[in-house]
Amino acid sequence: MRRTLSAIILMLGISLGISNPARGQSEMQIAQPQVMYTFGESLTIETEITSELPIQDVKILLQPAAGIRQIAGEATLTAPGLVSYTLDLSNNFLGLFADVTYEFQVTLESGETLTSPEYSFYFEDNRWEWQSLKSDEFEIYWYKGNTDFGEKILNTAHDGLERIRLQVDVPAPEALRYYVYASSQELQSALQLSGEAGSQIAGHADPALNKVMVSLAPGPAETLEMKRQVPHELLHVLLYQKLGVGYARLPRWLNEGLASTAELFPNPDYPLLLDKAYERQALLPFASLCQSFPVDAANFQLAYAQASSITWYLQGRFGTSGTEALLAAYADGLDCEHGAETALGQGLSALELDWRSITFHENPWLTSLRGVLPWLLIFTLFLLPWMILNIVDAIKRRKSVQENPASV
Ligand SMILES: [Zn+2]
Missing domain, CATH: 1.20.5 (Single alpha-helices involved in coiled-coils or other helix-helix interfaces)
Structure with a gap:
C-alpha cells in the first residue's frame, strides 16, 4: 500500500502484541514490527519477540525489489525480547518505489531456529513530500510545483498514450506511477542511492515495476520537457507490457527510436547533430547500436538522434504493420540484421544505406564503395x-x- 508520509518515518506499525505463530516446533510471538528510515541514510526495524525458551540470536532477511540481492543481517537484542536492526542505506540498496519484504530468523538457546511470517513495507524516496494525482491509467507523484503542474503531467501522459497508440498496438496502462523529480541532479541522486547508475539520465523507466521516474522543473521550459519525457518513458513501459520477456531482446536503437518518436515534442537538436556527424563521417553504424549505446556524452546523444531518425524513416516506409513485424521478429530472438530481414525483407545494413541515402541525399552506391575504398x-x-x-x-x-x- 502506497502512501505519502513524513520525511523520517515511513511506516509506524503500532506494537499491539499481535500473536504470530511461527513456522517451527516451538512457538514465539512477534509484535507488529516498526520500520523507520530516511532514504539514502539508514533503516531501523524494531519489534518484540517472546518465546517459551530464551532467545540466542535474531537474524533478519531483507528481500529488495526484483533484481537486487537479498540482504541478511544480525539484529541486536536491546533487552530480553526487544529486537532492533539497523541498516546503512548509503551502501546497501533496497531499490526504490517498490515493496521490500523481510522476515526474522530466531535461534533459541536450545539450538532450534524459528522463522517469522513475512512482512513488507513500501520503500520510497522519503526525502521529499510527495503530492499525488490519479486516473485509472496513471498515478502522478511530484514534490515541487502546484496542483496545476501535476494535472499537466497527467494530461500529457494521456496525450502520449493516444500518440503511442497510433504507432504501436499497446495494452492499456494500469496505475502506472510517474515520480517527478524537480531536476535531473535530484533524479540521478535518487537512482544512485537506490543502486542504479544515473549519469546522463533525464528520465528512467522501470517497466517490470510499472513505474517511471522523470525530471521536470516547474517553470518556462516545463511544457517542452514534459512533452518529451512523459511519453518517451511511457513507451518503454508499454512495450515491456506488450512483449514480456521479448522486450529485453529488442535492439537498443529500436527501443529508444520508438520512444523518441512517441515524444510529443521532438528533440530540436537531433537534425543538427545528425548533419554534423554526417559531414565529419562520424555517424555510428547501427550494428553497433544493437546491444547498448556509447557512454561518452557526444556519441550518446548522437545514438539517440540516429535511433530516432531511422525509426521515423522505417515508420514512414513500412507503416505500423512494419513496426509490429519488426517488434515480433526481434522479440522472437532474431538478431539485429536478420530480424529486419525477416520483418521487412531487408537486413539492417541494407536499411541503413537506404536511410542514409534518403536522410542525407546520398548515393547508396558511393556509400558502399566508401567501405572498400581503403582496400x-x-x-x-x-x-x-x-x-x-x-x-x-x-x-x-x-x-x-x-x-x-x-x-x-
Ligand atoms: Zn529511453
Whole structure:
C-alpha cells in the first residue's frame, strides 16, 4: 500500500502484541514490527519477540525489489525480547518505489531456529513530500510545483498514450506511477542511492515495476520537457507490457527510436547533430547500436538522434504493420540484421544505406564503395604495379625462350 508520509518515518506499525505463530516446533510471538528510515541514510526495524525458551540470536532477511540481492543481517537484542536492526542505506540498496519484504530468523538457546511470517513495507524516496494525482491509467507523484503542474503531467501522459497508440498496438496502462523529480541532479541522486547508475539520465523507466521516474522543473521550459519525457518513458513501459520477456531482446536503437518518436515534442537538436556527424563521417553504424549505446556524452546523444531518425524513416516506409513485424521478429530472438530481414525483407545494413541515402541525399552506391575504398587504394598503389611488373617480366622471359630455345 502506497502512501505519502513524513520525511523520517515511513511506516509506524503500532506494537499491539499481535500473536504470530511461527513456522517451527516451538512457538514465539512477534509484535507488529516498526520500520523507520530516511532514504539514502539508514533503516531501523524494531519489534518484540517472546518465546517459551530464551532467545540466542535474531537474524533478519531483507528481500529488495526484483533484481537486487537479498540482504541478511544480525539484529541486536536491546533487552530480553526487544529486537532492533539497523541498516546503512548509503551502501546497501533496497531499490526504490517498490515493496521490500523481510522476515526474522530466531535461534533459541536450545539450538532450534524459528522463522517469522513475512512482512513488507513500501520503500520510497522519503526525502521529499510527495503530492499525488490519479486516473485509472496513471498515478502522478511530484514534490515541487502546484496542483496545476501535476494535472499537466497527467494530461500529457494521456496525450502520449493516444500518440503511442497510433504507432504501436499497446495494452492499456494500469496505475502506472510517474515520480517527478524537480531536476535531473535530484533524479540521478535518487537512482544512485537506490543502486542504479544515473549519469546522463533525464528520465528512467522501470517497466517490470510499472513505474517511471522523470525530471521536470516547474517553470518556462516545463511544457517542452514534459512533452518529451512523459511519453518517451511511457513507451518503454508499454512495450515491456506488450512483449514480456521479448522486450529485453529488442535492439537498443529500436527501443529508444520508438520512444523518441512517441515524444510529443521532438528533440530540436537531433537534425543538427545528425548533419554534423554526417559531414565529419562520424555517424555510428547501427550494428553497433544493437546491444547498448556509447557512454561518452557526444556519441550518446548522437545514438539517440540516429535511433530516432531511422525509426521515423522505417515508420514512414513500412507503416505500423512494419513496426509490429519488426517488434515480433526481434522479440522472437532474431538478431539485429536478420530480424529486419525477416520483418521487412531487408537486413539492417541494407536499411541503413537506404536511410542514409534518403536522410542525407546520398548515393547508396558511393556509400558502399566508401567501405572498400581503403582496400582499393592499397590495391592500386602497391599490388597493381607489382602485378604489372610481374606480367611484363613473364612476357619478356617467354619471348626470350622463344628466340633462344637452346638457352633453357
Ligand atoms: Zn529511453
